[in-house]
Amino acid sequence: MSGKKFDLENRLVDFAANIVMFCKDLPRDITGEYYGNQLLRSGGSAALNFGEAQGTNSDRDYINKAGLSLKELKESRVNLKILTKVHYGNPNKIQELLDEVEQLIKIMATIIKNKQ
Template sequence: MSKAYDLEERLISFAADVVLVFDKPAKTYASKYYAEQLIRSSGSVSLNFSEFAGAGTEKDKINKLRIALKEIKECNNNLRIQLKAGLGDVKYLKKLQDEAEQIVRILVAIINKR
C-alpha cells in the first residue's frame, strides 16, 4: 500500500467521522450552519486530494494540493469556532481538530517537497 493511498484513506476517514459526528438534528442555527459547512469542507479535502493523484501536470497537482490545504484549514478554523462557542461535544470536536491539524502539517510537507 502506497503512502498516498494511506493519506487518501485517512482523508476519507476524516470526512466520514465529520459526517458521523454532525449528521444529526442541530439544536441551533449556529450549530447547523457550522456543521453543514464542516461536512462540505471535510469532503472537499478528500475529493481534491484524490484529484491530485490523477492530475496530469505538476502545476495541476500542486493546485489540487493547495485547494485541499485551504479546505482542511477551513475545517480546523470551523472546529475552533465550534469549540469556543460551545456548539458540540468537546471530546469529539478536539479529536477532529487534532486530526485536521495533523493533516494540515502533512499537506504542507507534501507541497514543500514538490
C-alpha cells in the same frame, strides 16, 4: 500508487466520514445548521480534492489540487475552533478532529512544499 498516497487518501476519507458523524449530532438550530453545513463541505472537499490531485498530469496541477485540499483542511480547522468556543458538539470529539486536521494540514503542506 505508492503506499503513502493511499494511506493519506484513507486518512482524508476517514476524516470526512468522522466529520459527517460529528455533524449529525450538532443541534438543529441556526448555529448548528450553519457551521455543520460548512464543516461538511470543507471536510469532504479536502478528500475529494486530494483524489483529483492524484489524477493530475503535471506537478503544477497536482500542487493546485493539493493546495485546494490544504485550504479546505484549514477551513475545517477554523470551523472546529469556532464550535469549541461556542460549546457546540461533543468536546472530546472536537478535540479528536482538531488533532487529526492539524496532522493532515502538516502532511499536506509538506507534500506541496516537496513538489515545488
